[in-house]
Amino acid sequence: MKSDQSVADEPSESVVIAPGPLRALAVASLAIAGGALVLLTLVEVWQVFTRYMLDAPAGWTEPVALLLLKTALFFAAAVGVRHDAHFRFALLAEATGAFWRVVLARVALLATAALGAVFAGWGAALVLATWAVKTPGAPFPVGLSYLPFAVGGVLFVSFAIERAFALRAASVR
Amino acid sequence: MALAILFGVFAVLLALGVSVAVALCAAALATLLYLGLPPDVLVIETAAGTDSVTLIAIPLFIFAGQLMLHGGISSRLIAFASALVGHVRGGLGQVNVLSCLFFGGVSGSAIADVSAIGGSMIPQMVQRGYDRDYAVNVTISAALVALLVPPSHNLILYSAAAGGGISIADLFAAGVIPALLLTLSVMVTAYVIARRRGYPTAEFPGLRIVATTMVAALPGLLLVGVIFGGIRAGIFTAVESAAVAVLYALAVTALLYRRLAWREFRAACLSAAQTAGVILFVISAAASFAWLLAYLEVPALVVGAIREIADDRLVVLMLMNVVLLVLGTFMDMAPLIIICTPIFLPVATSFGVDPLHFGVILIVNAGIGLITPPVGTVLFVGTAIGKISIAQVMRTIWPFYLAGLAVLLLVTYFPALSVGLPRLLR
Numbered sequence: 001m002k003s004d005q006s007v008a009d010e011p012s013e014s015v016v017i018a019p020g021p022l023r024a025l026a027v028a029s030l031a032i033a034g035g036a037l038v039l040l041t042l043v044e045v046w047q048v049f050t051r052y053m054l055d056a057p058a059g060w061t062e063p064v065a066l067l068l069l070k071t072a073l074f075f076a077a078a079v080g081v082r083h084d085a086h087f088r089f090a091l092l093a094e095a096t097g098a099f100w101r102v103v104l105a106r107v108a109l110l111a112t113a114a115l116g117a118v119f120a121g122w123g124a125a126l127v128l129a130t131w132a133v134k135t136p137g138a139p140f141p142v143g144l145s146y147l148p149f150a151v152g153g154v155l156f157v158s159f160a161i162e163r164a165f166a167l168r169a170a171s172v173r
Numbered sequence: 174m175a176l177a178i179l180f181g182v183f184a185v186l187l188a189l190g191v192s193v194a195v196a197l198c199a200a201a202l203a204t205l206l207y208l209g210l211p212p213d214v215l216v217i218e219t220a221a222g223t224d225s226v227t228l229i230a231i232p233l234f235i236f237a238g239q240l241m242l243h244g245g246i247s248s249r250l251i252a253f254a255s256a257l258v259g260h261v262r263g264g265l266g267q268v269n270v271l272s273c274l275f276f277g278g279v280s281g282s283a284i285a286d287v288s289a290i291g292g293s294m295i296p297q298m299v300q301r302g303y304d305r306d307y308a309v310n311v312t313i314s315a316a317l318v319a320l321l322v323p324p325s326h327n328l329i330l331y332s333a334a335a336g337g338g339i340s341i342a343d344l345f346a347a348g349v350i351p352a353l354l355l356t357l358s359v360m361v362t363a364y365v366i367a368r369r370r371g372y373p374t375a376e377f378p379g380l381r382i383v384a385t386t387m388v389a390a391l392p393g394l395l396l397v398g399v400i401f402g403g404i405r406a407g408i409f410t411a412v413e414s415a416a417v418a419v420l421y422a423l424a425v426t427a428l429l430y431r432r433l434a435w436r437e438f439r440a441a442c443l444s445a446a447q448t449a450g451v452i453l454f455v456i457s458a459a460a461s462f463a464w465l466l467a468y469l470e471v472p473a474l475v476v477g478a479i480r481e482i483a484d485d486r487l488v489v490l491m492l493m494n495v496v497l498l499v500l501g502t503f504m505d506m507a508p509l510i511i512i513c514t515p516i517f518l519p520v521a522t523s524f525g526v527d528p529l530h531f532g533v534i535l536i537v538n539a540g541i542g543l544i545t546p547p548v549g550t551v552l553f554v555g556t557a558i559g560k561i562s563i564a565q566v567m568r569t570i571w572p573f574y575l576a577g578l579a580v581l582l583l584v585t586y587f588p589a590l591s592v593g594l595p596r597l598l599r
Contacts, residue, residue, distance in 0.1 A: 033446035034439075037236055040229065044416030048409060062226060065412075070223050072232060073457060076450020077194075085451050086192035087505045089548055093190045108191040115195050118202065122216040149216060 018083060022162045026079050029155055033076035040068040063138035067145055074152025081112055082159035102167050109164040116156025123149030176469055179204040179462070193508040194458035201461040215461050222460025223453065226412055227329060227337050232449035233415030234324040237396070237422040238280030239441035239448075244426020244433040246393040247289040250275040253383075253390035258360075260377040263367020265303060267360055269294045270315040274356045275390070277319030278397040281326050283506075283543060283551050286316035291558045299559070303372055306569045307363075309559035313551050313566075314359045314573040317540040320506070321348035321355065321533070323401050324418065326452070327506055329411065331532045333456065334463075334514035339528050341411035342404040343595040347529040350594055351537065351584045358576040366572060392425045405598060452507050459511040472519035479520055486524045490585050493517055494538060501542020505550055509539045526588075533591040537581045541574070 017026050047061040080086050093104045123146050131143035182203045186196035202215050241247075254271035261267045272290045280286060291312040298308035320327050323345035332339045400418050403409040409417060426433035433441075466472065483489050497517070500509055513535065521531040543551040546563055556563050584590055 030443050030446060033450060034442040037232055037442060037446050037449070041233060041236065041416050041419045044229065044233065044413055045420060048413050048417065065229055066224060066226065069229050069232070069453070070220075072446055073223060073450055073453040076446045077454035078450075080447060080451045080454070083447075085447060086194060087451065087455060087508050088190055088192040089187055089503060090190050091503075091547055092188050104190045107189055108195075111186060111189075111191045111199060112195050115198050118198075118212075119216065119219075122213050126213070126216060126220075146216075146220060149220060 017079075020082075020162055020166055022082070022158060025155070025158065026082050029075040030079045033072045033079070036068045036072035036075070040065055040072065043068065059137045060139065063135050063140075063145075067138075067140070067148075070145060070148040074148040075155065078116075078152050078155035078159055081109075081116075081156055082163055084163070105167055106164050109160040109167075113157045113160035113164075116153045116160060118153070119149050119156065120151075120153030123147075123153050126150075175204055175208055175465075176471065178207050179465055179469070183462075193505070194455045197455075197458040197462040197512075201465055204465050205461075214464070218461035218464045219457050222457040222463075225333055225337050227333050227341065228453065228456065230324075230329050230341070230412045230415040231326045231333075231452060232445065233412070233419055234281050234326050234329070235449050235452075236441070236445040237324070237415065237418035238282055238285050239445040240419065240422035240426055240433065240438070241279045241393060241396070242285055242289050243437040243441040243444075244422065245430045246279055246390075246426065247272070247276055247293060249386070249390040249430075250279070250393060251290065251293055253386040256378050256383045256386045260375050262364060262374050263303070263370075263372035264375050265294065265298045265301060266307065266311045266363040266367055266372070269298070269308075269311050270356060270360045270363060273312070273315035274318050274322070274352070275394060277316075277322045277325075277352070279393055281319060281322070281324040283316045283319045283540065284554060286319040287312055287551050287554045287558070290316070291555055295555075295559045301373070304370065305559050305561045306565055307366060307370065307372075309555045309561055309566050310570045310573050311359065311363045312559075313544045313555035314362075314570075314577065315356070316551055316555070317543065317577070318352050318355050318359075320536050320540045321352035323348070323397055324415065325536075327510060327536055327539070328532065330452070330456065330507060330510050331514060331535060334459075334511050335518055335528060335532075339532065340595075342401075343529055343599075344532055345401055345404070346595040346598050347533050347591040348536070350590045351533050351580065354583060354590070355537075355577070355580045358580050359573065362572050362576040392429055396421055396425075455507050456511055459508075462512070463515045466515055472516055475516055476520050476523050480523075486526065487586065489520070489524050490526065490534070493521065494534065494581065494585060497535060497538035498541060501539050502545045503548050504539075504542065505548060506539050506543060509542065510535065527592050529595055530588045530591045534581070534585055537577075537584055541577045541581065544570070544573075544577075 017023055043061050043065045047058060051057040093101045126146040127143040127150055131141050133142040135142050179200050183196050183200035186199055198215060202212060205212050205214055251272045254275060255268045258267040258271055273286050276286050276290050295308045295312055299305055325348060328344040328348060329341055332341050332344055396418060399421055400414045403414045404411055479489055518528060518531055522528060543549050556566055
């Protein structure tokens, strides 16, 4: 046996965007989510800076941060549909054969697409209904905070349908 | 009937392989329609689920952890741990456990722990003659420590699921002693097995090497101090401390270690976004489900039902442990916390259990679930890195399960282990 003293470098993993007809849309969605995360950091740091350095805490940071959180959430979660990254239990599917695994996976994707359609439809209705209402302390309408729902819903539907068509028996976990 | 629809639709969709978040929303929608309530409650409540400022800390802590992961911190932490405990019998096992504790203080995530530390340590251990099952068992058991040390995003998740009224600073403090207990229990278990299997020892490298590796690892280790100290001293809120942690991680990895180029930054950013998106979507989806639980007075029903079975706090805690352990084998961490907190926390508090104490019990239970089949994400990642089957790991993991269960019992029946430190620091 060899000595116990030495250290290897850590793995450098990255998100791999799977190929497919909607790959460009997935890349753009994840880039928007990542960008929202960076902006979220800057907004929070600005909040600390204005409080301690300028002695005048910015009032707009909280609603803007929440809008960025929703943007990051729905765009990244939609890409998660495409990459089968969401928490789920495939126990029944694992107990069945390849054919039924594909059928069950398509049922799950159909349910996801249906929920996406609900988000898109009702989200859009809420955007329109609250567009004229100003968000307290922020320079944008309340309706904007529902926009990630509506756009995210459309992305959910798109990625779920893309994945349902792309499913092959060997690719279903 | 409404309850049967809520839980029935949820269970059927889960069984069909629908994602937890979608199943939660679909069950809520079906129940809303049955009750004749406006269906747009679903979108309004799901939106409200992300309106908690506390939640902003979760993606930011994940981002900080990813920056550290991609920016060269883990090799320095492993080097320091190696200098400290590498000379003990089965030294690489001890190094693995200590590295998981250190890295847990940087990432706050068990999956990140097992990926970063396991990715380095498991191949090294196998190469040096340690059995694969041992290498994987040590790594996945030790990785659970990350769930309890600051900046554990699971503790923030619990605070959010509890309605945001539980101080995150107190929760971070509550996890520290149980995390150290878990580390100790895994180290002792790993040592006993290492002796029985005759694993090697190495020479102590000397205090100079210990000091050198400590200096190299210190900027990473200080992240915990920045977060914990900043919140405790009232300088930052939990969310602001998460943003400062991101900046700190950027400064350490890009300027000090010089390992974070644009490529690594982009990878960390996208990886954090994807992970955070999945977790936040479950939180958001669970809001409408939780709204219906409250509307249908489920917590009060559960409290009443449990009071009929037992009236003793210790028995109730044991019952909850059994239920949570069973649920933990089937459910992942985030959904378990989000779904069980609104149901079990009122039960616990009605029996006089401190919410901080219950939070730690919940996290330890859910953590053990992460290394038990059929659904154990940390187990899956560990076995994938170790290139070994789950069945092979299961044959020899039981001493580590016993160690985890012993810590769970200690944490359950000695509340001071969780609530003592937060009270001391107040």
